[in-house]
Amino acid sequence: MSRVKTLQALFKRYRRPGDIVFAWLMLAVSVFLLLQIADQTTWRNGGKLFAQPRFWPAVALTGMTLFAALHLLGSALSERIEGRWQEVWLWIGSLEYAGWFIVYALAVPYSGYLPATVFFAVALGLRAGYRRVWTLLAAAFAAVVIVVLFKSLLKVNLPSGLIYDILPDGIRQFMLVYF
């Protein structure tokens, strides 16, 4: 293809494997939500149509359903691209990292921001495939920098760890405030 672009070529569609699976998911979610509209929203008798609490969810969900159906149609009429289920498996695989994130968020109020961040930086580094000591040390150092920047300097609203309660008096206060 020429390196010189036409507007059409620049914006042309370029599908990827798994497009049709996502198209089906889009449609299923839209139809499910649209079917719930009577239960999940209210219609006020005597009120103007545009002021009804149901109006905007109805507009959005009708639009979602319509566009999802058209997207699915376009996807179904296009040639199949190999690697669909491999791609879907990668999406499912990403849930593992979502899990890491939630466990990290769960751990901070108990183990403290600094220890949890250093631990997760190193653990995630190992999970990502890094084995060199220097790389893992760099991850731990970066974690300390993040904590100092956000908690100690910018005083961002993050909880102090319950674990700090077992520390001796002088250090406890310091850790509670800065780390």
Added chain:
Amino acid sequence: MENLLAGLEMLARWDVLVALIIGSIGGVIIGAIPGVGPAVAIAILLPATFGLDPIVGLTMLLGIYGSSMYGGAIPAVLINTPGTAVNALTSYDGYPMTQKGEAHRAVSLAYSASFWGGIFGILCLILLSPVLALIAPMFGSREIFLAATLGIILVILAHRGQIFAAGFLAMFGIFLQTVGLDAVTYTQRYTFEFSFLSSGINLIVVVLGLFALSQAFFLLTGPDSSPDAKPVSGRMSAGLKELLGHKRVATVAAGFGVILGMIPGTGEFTAQFMSYTYAQKTSKHPERFGKGSPEGLIASEAANNAVPAAAMIPLLALGIPGEALTAMMLSVFYVHNVIPGPQLFQNNIDLVYGLYFALIALNIIVMIFLLFSTNLLTKIIRVPTRFLGVMILLLSFVGVYSLRNSLTDCMISAGFGVLGLILKRLNLPIVPIILGMVLGGIMEVKLRSALPRLKTPLDMIDRPISFILFAIILIVLALHVRTLIKEWRAHQPAEDHDMHDSQLR
């Protein structure tokens, strides 16, 4: 004049200057690292800025927004990988120049063109201010409703070839903002009796999930790589002299950036494309485009750097963000009870001028920084991608959790992170969701407040500006239908299975 001085005074504070320097230099570094980008950085820093003064928080975020494209040009030129998505066209001519042994010339030209575009954009913003102050008060509820509707339509139509997906995602964004307790009737909407949904779905939680966490998941699930950029030698200021020989191209390109930056939903990418096409059509050597033409490089960099200042126009004057980054900044305004829109020019004009001066200062800081630190940045580019993924995941936690110390927010954000990853893998746009949420909220509120004055639907367009906006909506839709018919008649072969050019190189 008084307001100008007040704006300058606002900037002459140590905390504002520190924020500006951190934002500008941080933005260049973030922009230079492929895989991070300004959206991720702004999303993470957003909650951290809530505790700061509005001008301090905004200058820091503006610094990142305005400077990231400078940094993004470095990997685009040196390793053919744009640092930010909007530097894509820079690599078309920048990388061939590097291959020809002209890396120094390409990088310094990219900086100079960026500076030209950036300053041109701000000057336009300053010159337009009196006009904006005059026009903005003419925008009532119905005009803002129509402008937001136009924004949604443009966002969908701007994603040509992906219109159905973009339409779905924009509508999904509109739906998301309706979830929770309706503010007027106090009735529940799509809460499924979950108490945490009663307060609605927080925009920042969604932004952090879709931009930051999704990028972490994207990098962590992909293969590890470490881009290798060779150091550049020579004086970086040399490009300024060469740029002066291409003043026309740089100015017209920056003009495209300003015009398209003002229109919601179009932004840097379209501006770059149009200026690149213009530069090629008017060049004495059109055959050199794509093979290392300095004019092509100038056109693309001047255009994308003129956009940030122009994108502030609809945001400040009407409270309507044109793309994801200004949508994020809108939340900073709201948190500080500064409501962008017609009243801002009347009540907080000093803040507006303060932001203008901040934009000028950031361009100067970045230019000076880049003249001395390009080789340092080529080292930073080498950070392995999965390592970056780990860091983005840890930083995302700060953004989400610091908002209201809620584990539920973290879970919702992680869910949007997975959705964002799927969209990125499928090459579908994320921006329509964010703009759908923001513009959908504006549309609902403004339509409701306009209703008492409307007796018939035609009253909606009985004022000059609302009529013009309505006419523009009709013209945009008609032009789109016309293009579709023309394309259909031209019987263009279906190309939807091709990989995009930018993915092949």
